[in-house]
Amino acid sequence: MSKEKFDYFINGKKSKYEVIIGLEVHAQVLSNSKLFSSSSTKFGGDPNDQVSLIDSAFPGMLPVINEECIKQAVRTGLGLNAKINNYSVFDRKNYFYADLPQGYQISQYKNPIVGEGKVLLDMPYGTKEITIERLHLEQDAGKSIHDIDPSNTYVDLNRSGIALMEIVSKPDLRSPEEVNAYIKKLRTIMRYLGTCDGNMQEGSLRADVNISVRKIGDKKFGTRCEIKNVNSIKFMQMAIEYEASRQVELLDQGKEINQETRLFDTKKNQTRSMRSKEDAHDYRYFPDPDLLPLKLDQKLIDDLKKSLPELPDKKKERFIKDYGLSLYEANVLVSEKEISDYYEEVAKLSDKKLAATWMIGDLFAMLNDKGVSISDSPISTKNFADLIQSIKSGVISGRIGKDVFEIMVESGDNPKKIIESKGMKQQSDPKKLEMMITEILSKNKDIVEQYKAGKEKLFGFFVGEVMKVSSGKANPQLVNEILKKLLKS
Numbered sequence: 039m040s041k042e043k044f045d046y047f048i049n050g051k052k053s054k055y056e057v058i059i060g061l062e063v064h065a066q067v068l069s070n071s072k073l074f075s076s077s078s079t080k081f082g083g084d085p086n087d088q089v090s091l092i093d094s095a096f097p098g099m100l101p102v103i104n105e106e107c108i109k110q111a112v113r114t115g116l117g118l119n120a121k122i123n124n125y126s127v128f129d130r131k132n133y134f135y136a137d138l139p140q141g142y143q144i145s146q147y148k149n150p151i152v153g154e155g156k157v158l159l160d161m162p163y164g165t166k167e168i169t170i171e172r173l174h175l176e177q178d179a180g181k182s183i184h185d186i187d188p189s190n191t192y193v194d195l196n197r198s199g200i201a202l203m204e205i206v207s208k209p210d211l212r213s214p215e216e217v218n219a220y221i222k223k224l225r226t227i228m229r230y231l232g233t234c235d236g237n238m239q240e241g242s243l244r245a246d247v248n249i250s251v252r253k254i255g256d257k258k259f260g261t262r263c264e265i266k267n268v269n270s271i272k273f274m275q276m277a278i279e280y281e282a283s284r285q286v287e288l289l290d291q292g293k294e295i296n297q298e299t300r301l302f303d304t305k306k307n308q309t310r311s312m313r314s315k316e317d318a319h320d321y322r323y324f325p326d327p328d329l330l331p332l333k334l335d336q337k338l339i340d341d342l343k344k345s346l347p348e349l350p351d352k353k354k355e356r357f358i359k360d361y362g363l364s365l366y367e368a369n370v371l372v373s374e375k376e377i378s379d380y381y382e383e384v385a386k387l388s389d390k391k392l393a394a395t396w397m398i399g400d401l402f403a404m405l406n407d408k409g410v411s412i413s414d415s416p417i418s419t420k421n422f423a424d425l426i427q428s429i430k431s432g433v434i435s436g437r438i439g440k441d442v443f444e445i446m447v448e449s450g451d452n453p454k455k456i457i458e459s460k461g462m463k464q465q466s467d468p469k470k471l472e473m474m475i476t477e478i479l480s481k482n483k484d485i486v487e488q489y490k491a492g493k494e495k496l497f498g499f500f501v502g503e504v505m506k507v508s509s510g511k512a513n514p515q516l517v518n519e520i521l522k523k524l525l526k527s
Contacts, residue, residue, distance in 0.1 A: 046213030048251065048282055050290045055251040057282045058259055059211035063224060065203045065234040066178070066242040067110045073177045073201035074101030074144065081240045085183075085194040093199040095139035100328050107201040108332065110233040111151050111175050112342050114203055117231045117349055118170050120155025122339050128175075128329040132322045137180035137193050145204075147323040150174035151332065157207075157227070158351060159219045160369055168220055169208040178202050197241070203234070209248070209259065214275035221245065221271050222373070226350050230375045244269040247277055250295075251285045260285070261295040265302050265309055277302040281309045353378055361390040370398050376413050387423035389430040396426060400443055417446050425453040433457065434464045435514055466513040471504075472520050474512070478503045479524060489525060497521065 048055045072079060075092040092099045115122050127149040130142040152173035159166045180195040205224065211217055225236035225243060236243050244267050250260035263285070265277045280302075285295050300309040325331075348356075350372045357368040371381045371394060384393045401422070405412060417425075425446065429439045434457055442453050442462060449456070457463055465471060478500065479486055489496040504517050 046215070047254070048286050050286045052290055054254045055282075055286050055289070056254055057212060057278065058209045058250045058252065058262075059213075059217060059278060060209035060248040060262075061205075061207045061211065061217065061220065062246040062248070062264075063205040063207075063221070064178075064244050064246075065114075065205060065224070065228060065236075067107045067175075067201035067203055068232060068234055069104060069106050069110060069201060071104055071106075072199040073104055073107050073175065075199055077199065079200050081237075081242075083196055085192070086196060089195045089198065093139070093195055095141075101144065101326075103329065103332070104201065107175065108151070108334075109338075109342060110201075111173065111203055112334070112339060113231050113346065114205075114228060114233045115152030115155065115173050116339075116343050116346060117227045117233075118152070118155035118157060118173070118205070120170055120173065121153035122334065123149065123151055123153055124334045124336065124339075125149060126151040126174075126332045126334075128326045128332070129323045130326050131176075135179060135182070136191065137182045137195070137198070139180070139195065139198060143176060143179065144326055144329070145176035146174035149331075151334075157220060157223050159216060159223060160365070161216065161219060166210075166216065168210045168216075171206045171208050173203055173205050176202050176204055209250075214278045217247070217274055217278060218271050221274065223350075226373060226375075230347055230349055238269050238271075241269065245274060247274055247281075249278060249281045249285070251282055251289070260289075261297050263295065263297065263309075264299045266299055266312065268302055273302055273304055276304075276307055277309055280307060284309065350378075361385060361394070363391065363394050367394045367398060374412070376411065380412050380415070380419055383419035384423045384426065387420065388426035392430055393423070393426045396422075396439075396443075400440065404443075404447055416448075416450055417443075418450075421446060421450075421452050428453055428457060432464060432466055432513055432515075434462055435510070437510055438462050438464065463511070464513050465508050465511045466516060468516060468520065471512060471516055472524070474507060475500075475504055475517070475520050475524055478507065486525065497525075500525075 046057050048057065066079075067073070069079060071077060072093065075090040077090045077093055078088045080088065092101055112122055126146060128144055129147045131145045131147070132142045134141055150172045154172070155170035157168045157170060159168060178197045178200040180193055180198040183192040183194060186192050207220070211220060225234075228234040229236050234242060238244065247265040247268055248262045249265065250262040252258065252260045263281060265281060268274045268277055281300070288295055296314070298314050299312045301312045302309050353372045354368040357363045357371060358365065363371070372378045381393065381397055384397070401415070401417070405415060425439060425442060428434050428442070429436055434442060442456050445451065445456050446453060482500075482503070485496055485499060500521050501514075501517060504512050504521070
């Protein structure tokens with residue numbers, strides 16, 4: 039396999055193939071109640087503890103649209119630079135599963151709430167635009183549980199009726215790395231908007247991955263297979279690698295690829311056939327007679343647009359322009375809303391560039407080591423800003439700063455208090471430093487002569503001696519300046 043620009047190639051025995059990927063991302067709408075009932079959406083409840091008569095499909099129970107779910111879908115569409123449709127329709131998608139009590143799913147087909155949009159990915163080879171084909175609302179199914187009893191399947195309907203946004207991309211993705219970047223970008227946008235929490239481990243974000251391969255140079259897409267309900271980015275990447283290789287191997291053998299739905303077995307690290315792939319007509323879509331078409335007033339859409347927060351791409355541009363950050367630094371600091379909020383608070387009180395360096399380096403390393411998010415950081419934004427300013431102003435050196443940082447992590451104390459109580463303030467008095475350096479040079483006259491004879495690398499020896507004598511408290515910049523002056527004389 040080799041990478042060239044946007045592409046991920048697989049070398050078969052006879053031909054070279056490229057992988058074509060499209061995603062159908064199912065994002066749970068962040069709302070207190072379900073799409074068509076007042077049942078709670080809280081995660082982790084006892085089985086069948088959050089189920090209404092509507093969710094369990096009792097006869098005569100009519101669905102009522104949750105207005106907040108509609109607004110959340112519109113916010114998400116706006117965040118994806120997509121067209122919001124003033125007119126949309128809820129349809130019945132007919133199929134039978136034990137955990138789908140109605141015998142159909144209320145979804146959207148020809149008239150979704152959100153039309154085409156786009157997501158920009160920052161890849162090592164440049165920016166790539168992924169087109170969003172549509173975003174539609176639908177209700178989730180329940181959950182079948184097979185591992186409680188060897189001869190029976192149990193059904194938990196707590197998820198039945200929960201609002202999902204299905205975000206469908208065009209087949210613009212070409213590698214597992216691009217899928218990784220795309221899912222992370224979608225998740226970040228929705229978390230900024232507050233429309234989906236993105237907790238993949240709780241089922242709030244999962245995806246159906248559509249994969250096909252074609253020979254390099256071919257314009258026509260190959261036969262695609264859909265990998266259903268993959269709930270982690272790692273598994274998505276593994277599934278793509280396996281499935282693409284499987285399809286190439288079949289084509290090399292002169293066999294056809296069957297259009298089908300497959301599952302990814304995380305234990306065996308391979309996909310396996312689930313059923314033949316249905317087309318839209320197999321679901322017998324028709325408008326739900328219990329729900330009127332949804333007509334959105336343009337003023338509502340405009341008001342929601344005005345209320346949107348600053349999104350990652352705009353924030354990244356501002357960080358680069360106003361704060362002088364590199365593209366890499368800006369991308370890291372806008373990757374999570376909580377991270378960007380923390381950085382903004384620190385940047386207001388300290389040097390913006392130095393704060394970014396210390397956050398991406400020391401702070402993130404500490405959080406990773408402790409296994410906590412930035413929201414649970416033992417160092418407050420005020421204390422972190424004070425540490426940055428203490429280094430920037432020369433009160434302490436960067437090296438001493440690392441010692442202060444470690445004490446802050448354990449104690450939660452303000453760095454100014456730590457520096458003062460432990461006598462860690464940097465020695466920045468030129469006269470005292472000159473006296474110290476003069477004494478060191480007089481004790482090492484032979485090395486001074488060697489330096490003057492051309493062994494300039496010995497300069498580091500003198501710096502080391504000063505730091506040793508000063509217990510690491512000498513101001514490095516002043517030390518260099520004074521050393522250069524005295525060694526010339």
